[in-house]
Amino acid sequence: MSDRKDEAKQSSMEVFFNGLVKENPTFVLTLGMCPTLAVTTSAINGLGMGLTTTAVLVLSNAIISLLRYIIPNRVRIPAFIVIVASFVTMVELLLEGFIPSLYAALGLYIPLIVVNCIILGRAESFASKNSVIPSIFDGLGMGLGFTVALTAIGMVREVLGAGEIFGVPVINKALGGISSLLGRQEPIEYIPISIFVLAPGAFFVLAALTALQNRVKRKMQERGQNVDKIQSGCNSDCASCSDSGCAHRFVDVNAASGSVANAKNDSL
Amino acid sequence: MLDVVKDLLILMISSSLISNVVLSQFLGLCPFLGVSKKVDTAVGMGGAVIFVITIASGVAAVIYKGILERLDITYLQTIVFILVIAALVQFVEMFLKKYVPSLYQALGVYLPLITTNCAVLGIALTNVQKNYGIGFSIASGLFTAVGFLIAIVILAGIREKIEYNDIPESFQGMPIVLITAGLMAIAFCGFSGLL
Numbered sequence: 001m002s003d004r005k006d007e008a009k010q011s012s013m014e015v016f017f018n019g020l021v022k023e024n025p026t027f028v029l030t031l032g033m034c035p036t037l038a039v040t041t042s043a044i045n046g047l048g049m050g051l052t053t054t055a056v057l058v059l060s061n062a063i064i065s066l067l068r069y070i071i072p073n074r075v076r077i078p079a080f081i082v083i084v085a086s087f088v089t090m091v092e093l094l095l096e097g098f099i100p101s102l103y104a105a106l107g108l109y110i111p112l113i114v115v116n117c118i119i120l121g122r123a124e125s126f127a128s129k130n131s132v133i134p135s136i137f138d139g140l141g142m143g144l145g146f147t148v149a150l151t152a153i154g155m156v157r158e159v160l161g162a163g164e165i166f167g168v169p170v171i172n173k174a175l176g177g178i179s180s181l182l183g184r185q186e187p188i189e190y191i192p193i194s195i196f197v198l199a200p201g202a203f204f205v206l207a208a209l210t211a212l213q214n215r216v217k218r219k220m221q222e223r224g225q226n227v228d229k230i231q232s233g234c235n236s237d238c239a240s241c242s243d244s245g246c247a248h249r250f251v252d253v254n255a256a257s258g259s260v261a262n263a264k265n266d267s268l
Numbered sequence: 269m270l271d272v273v274k275d276l277l278i279l280m281i282s283s284s285l286i287s288n289v290v291l292s293q294f295l296g297l298c299p300f301l302g303v304s305k306k307v308d309t310a311v312g313m314g315g316a317v318i319f320v321i322t323i324a325s326g327v328a329a330v331i332y333k334g335i336l337e338r339l340d341i342t343y344l345q346t347i348v349f350i351l352v353i354a355a356l357v358q359f360v361e362m363f364l365k366k367y368v369p370s371l372y373q374a375l376g377v378y379l380p381l382i383t384t385n386c387a388v389l390g391i392a393l394t395n396v397q398k399n400y401g402i403g404f405s406i407a408s409g410l411f412t413a414v415g416f417l418i419a420i421v422i423l424a425g426i427r428e429k430i431e432y433n434d435i436p437e438s439f440q441g442m443p444i445v446l447i448t449a450g451l452m453a454i455a456f457c458g459f460s461g462l463l
Contacts, residue, residue, distance in 0.1 A: 004442075034386045038294040042292060052374065085347040093343065111346040111393055116385040117298070199292045200457070203450030211443040 009188050015134050016141040023116045032118040036150060037202040043166050046154030048102040052110065052146025056091055056250040057119050060084045061112045061127040061139035070130045085114045103109065118142060156205050161196030275406055278463060283408055284415035286460050289387055291453040293420055300420055302380065303447055310424035312415030316378040318410065320360065321388055325409025328392035329402045339419030342396075349392045357382055382390050387416065422452060 025032060035053070040046045053197040060083050064071075071079045091112045094104040103110070113119065122142055158164055163171040169191040179187040195201050272396060290300045295318070314361040328349050336342045361379045364372040382388060391412050395405040426448050434442050 004290065033297045038296065078351060081350055082347060085350050089343065089346050092346070108390060108393055108397070112295075112386050112390055114346060115351050115389055195454070198295070198371065198457070199449040200453040202294070203446045203453060207439075207443040207450065208445035209440040210446060214443065215438040256290050 006217055012137040016137045016261075018138075018141060020141045020145045020148070023142075025142050032116045032146065033206075034112060035116065036153065037206060039106055039109050040150055040154040040157055040202065040205075041197045042158045042162070042164075043151055043154040045102075045105050046150035046152075047147060049100075049106055049109065050143070050150040052091055052095065052106070053113055053116060053118070053146055054143025055209040056084065056113055058085045058139035059087045059134055059147075060119060061122060061135040062132055063087075064123045064127040065130060065132045065135035071128075076124075076128065077120075080120060080128075081114065084119050115261060118146060122257045150226070153202075153205055153209070156229050157196045161201060162194075163190045163192045166195055201209060275404075279404070279408055280407065280411045285456065286462060288415045288419055288459075290416060291411045291449065291456045292390055293390070295390040296297050296385050297387065299378070299381055300416070300423065301442070301449070304420050304427055304444075304445075305426040307421060307424045307428060310420045311417070312374055313378045313381075314340075314413075314420050316375040317385070317387070317416050318379040319375065320357055320379070320382050321391055321413040321416075322406060322410045323360065324356055324388050325391055325395055325400065326354060327352060328402070329395060329405035332396055333402060335393040345393065345396060346389075350389055352412050353392065364438060364454055381395070388415070389408040389411075417450065419456075423448060426452075 004142065006085075012259050032053075035049055039049045060080075064080060067079075088111060091104075093115075095106075122138060126138045130138070154166055158166075159171065163169055172187075175190055176187040193201075196205065283289075290297060299313050300315070304310050316325055331348060331352060332342070332345065336345060336348065357379055361372075364375070366380075391409050392405075397409050398408075400408060423445070429446065430444060430448070439447070
């Protein structure tokens with residue numbers, strides 16, 4: 001109860017920046033790892049996936065928040081899944097029709113947005129407890145945090161693996177400039193480390209980023225700052241991610257039978 | 269007949285080793301990284317995944333061929349598949365608890381973790397994309413899940429050894445596991461020459 005009141009006090013902007021920086025879904029909560037690793041072969045794919053997920057997240061957060069007193073607690077997970085899956089199907093059809101190149105690049109991972117832990121997790125831990133406007137901003141913040149992370153990982157992999165950023169051969173251009181400064185006849189060529197656009201590269205880049213995050217966390221701990229909030233989501237232990245909606249049973253037999261009763265208690 | 273056997277063999281090698289579900293398609297990463305601390309639990313998780321994915325791909329294929337295609341509503345596949353899979357997992361859990369308690373003891377803890385596992389939905393959707401029949405869908409689900417079992421058991425074995433090693437402080441925990449997975453992915457790339 002007191003938690004809910006505290007959350008309600010946060011302003012929309014706070015909620016927005018919370019998702020973007022403090023609780024960044026990829027770097028801090030480590031949620032939604034499948035698409036993070038699979039589609040970040042280039043910056044543009046990462047950006048496309050991030051924005052698609054953001055759209056689904058904002059829309060589903062808004063609808064779930066609107067329906068939060070109507071959906072019975074016991075069947076909330078299937079209800080959330082239907083709402084999310086409907087938006088994913090719409091987005092998929094729109095992409096197929098209007099941006100076929102992105103649709104082809106993301107392929108199977110568009111329908112798999114349904115099972116992205118971030119979306120069900122936010123539905124469960126934020127949208128089902130807050131009113132519409134904060135829920136929309138939470139979706140925007142989390143979605144853009146995810147987008148920034150995916151684009152960053154995509155840029156690292158694209159630079160190392162293909163020598164390009166957003167398809168622009170930056171490294172060769174820079175090397176060309178350097179070699180002309182040095183007065184060389186033939187410019188130095190960059191040989192791409194192609195393993196970084198293949199599957200193993202995804203694991204290596206993510207390992208490096210997580211190690212960096214560990215280091216920052218440790219430095220903060222040494223300075224005596226509170227790092228309790230910075231925790232790993234699903235990855236550290238699947239069984240403990242009850243908060244993120246990943247490990248929920250389809251029909252929650254232990255839950256109270258109706259959210260209406262809870263809602264009445266809340267308003268009192 | 270011989271053609272079918274040949275196709276099945278090719279399917280077995282390609283879906284369990286070459287395009288391994290975790291190491292090259294990144295599906296089911298959450299249990300792969302989360303439940304691989306010990307070989308025993310990894311085997312349990314792998315068993316549960318084999319069980320659920322084989323049943324789910326069969327059920328999804330029957331629903332797709334029997335209902336969605338006939339009524340010409342294949343665009344609803346994502347919604348229908350995820351609902352069927354999530355309900356199926358809980359149904360399987362209840363069924364095992366009641367009728368096969370020994371199997372429930374072995375797999376029960378892992379079943380709720382598979383509800384929203386992207387591997388299960390991913391394989392159901394891939395089967396539809398590749399236009400497999402019901403039999404081939406079940407076979408593809410089974411072999412893909414066996415690939416998951418192979419990968420998670422190898423990772424768990426390596427992680428048990430890693431515990432005794434001196435790892436740089438920043439790389440303790442997740443990062444070293446991700447690097448191990450990356451090296452395994454390189455090794456699995458070698459299988460692509462098999463076919």
